[in-house]
Amino acid sequence: MTTILVVISLLYALFTLTLWITWLRIPLFQPAHNPATGPFITVIIPVRNEADNIGRLLADLSRQTYVHFEVIVADDSSTDNTLAIVQAYSKTAPYALRPLPLTDERTASPKKRAISQSIALANGELIITTDGDCRVGPDWLRSFAQFYGQTNAKMITGPVTFTTEASVFDSLQTVEFSSLIGSGACTLALGQPTMCNGANLCYVKEVFWEVNGFAGVDHLASGDDEFLMHKIAARYPDGVRFLKSTQAIVTTQAHRSWRAFYNQRKRWASKWRAYESWLPSLLAVFVFLSNAAPVVAVLGWLMGVMHGNSVLFVVGLKVVPEFLFLRQVLVFLQKKSSINIIPLTQLLYPFYVVFFGLAAQGKGYQWKGRNLN
Incomplete structure (x- = not known):
């Protein structure tokens, strides 16, 4: 033994x-400060019951230094005021903001459905997804646009961490989550993509349709990020890159309860059996x-x-x-x-x-x- x-x-x-x-060998990317043109981006935010958070994210997007973008918020039958908040904000937003109410129908993967329906309406060359409880910095979109311009990557994965470390539980989640982000970035750099996070994910819209979107994995509740990455990497072996830039970091809230933490980690762990x-x-x-x-x-x-x-x-x-x-x-x-x-x-x-x-x-x-x- x-x-x-x-x-x-x-x-x-x-x-x-x-x-x-x-x-250590992955180069740190620093976006240029000068105004620059680039691809038109569609930011897709699938949400359900995010009334307490969505307003802050929409305000973050108002402060972006990159202006060639639109936002689609796909509301999955929220039972709170999420949709009303988005609709009200769309009237004064300095960018094109489109609320997309989804029908309340039973589906194996609500998030994949929300993303797919949003992409069907998207005008952007690039799709960037994040979550309704996330926060982004002012150079978030600029980082992705410039990195795409330099690499012509088909998919770009981004860093994610937690907003606060107010308790030991928060810090434990932060350390554990950092291991996932770091491991995903490194295996990707080694040419063997394993994991990424849909809270900070970018891909070319045409490539999404080229690999037939989520077909084949749409019966699985989780994996809107990793399964898509594997499909794109199979088609474009050198086409998936990690954006190691502090300006591209997305923050999200650590779980407040053990039950929420348990359900999310069980959802994540359940994916491995479905990998091709x-x-x-x-x-x-x-x-x-x-x-x-x-x-x-x-x-x-x-x-x-x-x-x-x-x-x-x-x-x-x-x-x-x-x-x-x-x-x-x-x-x-x-x-x-x-x-x-x-x-x-x-x-x-x-x-x-x-x-x-x-x-x-x-x-x-x-x-x-x-x-x-």
Whole structure:
């Protein structure tokens, strides 16, 4: 058993150190300050019951330094004042703002439906998606427009982090989320796309239709971002890029309750079984085993079947490379205050991964007031 755990941990350490080095090698993109023309952009915001948040995002869009854009807010039968707020704001917005009320019909993936119907109405050459509870900086759209102009990428994934770190729970989520953003960026840079986030995602509208949109994955509630990325990457192997720019960072709210956190992470974890590419599925299993290894090692020590030095070696192979990688990603995301929480996250994360890896085997979760499979 000791040999197996050490081998798994060595492979994980090598993997994490590769991510760390790759992250350092991804160039930081700085958009130019001078006014520039560029592609017309359609920002799509699928929403449901975001009355408390949507006004702030619409105001952020009013302050964009890039002006060649429109906004479509696809309201998925909100039961609060979300639609009314958007309709009122559209009368005075300094950009074209189109509320899109969606019919209240049963669908396996409400978000994919909202995005697809919005793209059908979009005038933009580029589509950028975000969520109703997000915040964006003034150079957000400029960053994507200029990066697209330089790279001609078919899809551009962007960085996402949390708005505040008011509690330990917030900081734990920030550290955990940074690992996902960083890992997705690095595997993409290595030519093996695995994950991205629909709260900050850009792609060419014609390419969306070229790969037939969400067809083939529209029966899955989640994955409007990652499954589309895999389809585009399969068609354009060098066409998906990560935008490493502080101006492009999107912030969103950390979960206030454990139930909301549980439902979202279960939704995310449930996607891996549907991947057509072998790599994301293999990576999911590898991460599960790598996080289970120190737990098994500690249990083995408590049961007297593993030597203490071997346990320390297994644990060290995990926590040291992880700390180096996570610290660098958090610095970029301007979340230095969460660096001190990394050790606590590392203590809890193995149990978290094992728990959600098992929870994902069951079907069903609640999201936005709906029960989805």
